[in-house]
Amino acid sequence: MVMAASETKFHVLAVDDTLIDRKLIEKLLKTSSYQVTAVDSGTKALEFLGLHNNDHQDVEVNLIITDYCMPGMTGYDLLRKIKESSSFKDIPVVIMSSDNIPSRINRCLEGGAEEFFLKPVQLSDVNKLRPHLMKRTQTNVNKRKAMDEIVSPDRTRARYNELEVN
Amino acid sequence: MDLVQLQRQFVDYRTSLYHEGFLDEQFTQLQELQDENNPDFVVEVVSLFFEDSERLLNELARALEQQSIDYKRIDAHVHQLKGSSSSIGAQRVQKVCIAFRNYCEEQNVEGCLNCLQQVRHEYSLVKTKLESLFQLEQQILTAGGSIPM
Numbered sequence: 561m562v563m564a565a566s567e568t569k570f571h572v573l574a575v576d577d578t579l580i581d582r583k584l585i586e587k588l589l590k591t592s593s594y595q596v597t598a599v600d601s602g603t604k605a606l607e608f609l610g611l612h613n614n615d616h617q618d619v620e621v622n623l624i625i626t627d628y629c630m631p632g633m634t635g636y637d638l639l640r641k642i643k644e645s646s647s648f649k650d651i652p653v654v655i656m657s658s659d660n661i662p663s664r665i666n667r668c669l670e671g672g673a674e675e676f677f678l679k680p681v682q683l684s685d686v687n688k689l690r691p692h693l694m695k696r697t698q699t700n701v702n703k704r705k706a707m708d709e710i711v712s713p714d715r716t717r718a719r720y721n722e723l724e725v726n
Numbered sequence: 727m728d729l730v731q732l733q734r735q736f737v738d739y740r741t742s743l744y745h746e747g748f749l750d751e752q753f754t755q756l757q758e759l760q761d762e763n764n765p766d767f768v769v770e771v772v773s774l775f776f777e778d779s780e781r782l783l784n785e786l787a788r789a790l791e792q793q794s795i796d797y798k799r800i801d802a803h804v805h806q807l808k809g810s811s812s813s814i815g816a817q818r819v820q821k822v823c824i825a826f827r828n829y830c831e832e833q834n835v836e837g838c839l840n841c842l843q844q845v846r847h848e849y850s851l852v853k854t855k856l857e858s859l860f861q862l863e864q865q866i867l868t869a870g871g872s873i874p875m
Contacts, residue, residue: 587759587767658809683755
């Protein structure tokens with residue numbers, strides 16, 4: 561059944577190569593009533609978003625929270641890839657790091673990160689996410705409608721069929 | 727020992743762990759995140775910390791035995807250990823890791839070996855203490871009581 565997804569819960573994609581921190585951030589986010597998908601690398605994050613397929617957005621992700629220090633693709637690398645992508649650049653990105661390095665923090669904020677959290681991340685930090693999600697909501701709804709109509713004419717047709725009386 | 731005594735012993739023990747610097751505020755955060763949906767959350771996270779630490783300590787020992795020491799690799803392991811100890815609130819372990827990283831930067835092998843010994847010691851202490859704490863919790867639960875916050 562193809563219906564517009566109800567936005568009762570925001571969906572956060574969490575990225576961290578450490579199992580303990582993934583478990584922690586997942587719990588923090590779930591406690592704050594977010595739906596969570598946790599992955600262990602930037603590559604997996606991009607795969608989840610569907611970026612690798614050069615496709616339109618496969619899933620609705622409302623915010624990405626990522627560790628900075630990860631092997632291969634750092635959190636900063638992931639941030640830049642998101643911001644340089646036409647499909648995903650409007651998704652707010654938050655960076656976490658255990659190191660308090662001002663130049664790193666500035667670089668991330670200048671690179672487009674909404675917030676920079678020092679680890680260990682706490683509930684008070686997660687509470688700061690909501691405003692970034694709230695202001696995007698209307699943009700996401702408009703974008704999704706536009707995308708559905710351009711990219712998936714079949715889906716649109718199915719929806720119209722359901723609406724038809726008879 | 728009756729339930730009230732057990733609960734008092736638990737609270738006193740837990741308080742002492744904070745006073746002696748074994749645990750910090752982050753451990754409290756973990757306890758606050760635990761709920762009926764995830765009643766074993768703290769034990770699960772701490773168990774991950776134990777597994778992770780043991781692996782890292784072994785890697786560190788091995789790395790420091792090498793003819794030609796790879797300080798970058800050692801620093802990477804210590805960074806991980808510092809991160810996980812900080813995530814569960816194991817303050818004394820975290821503090822040794824900070825000193826350890828400084829010795830890595832200086833490429834000071836003596837300093838590193840000393841720190842390895844120290845961090846092993848602190849890890850072993852906090853592991854014993856957390857296991858005792860969890861045991862007390864279990865006794866309270868078995869006696870039909872609830873864990874004081």
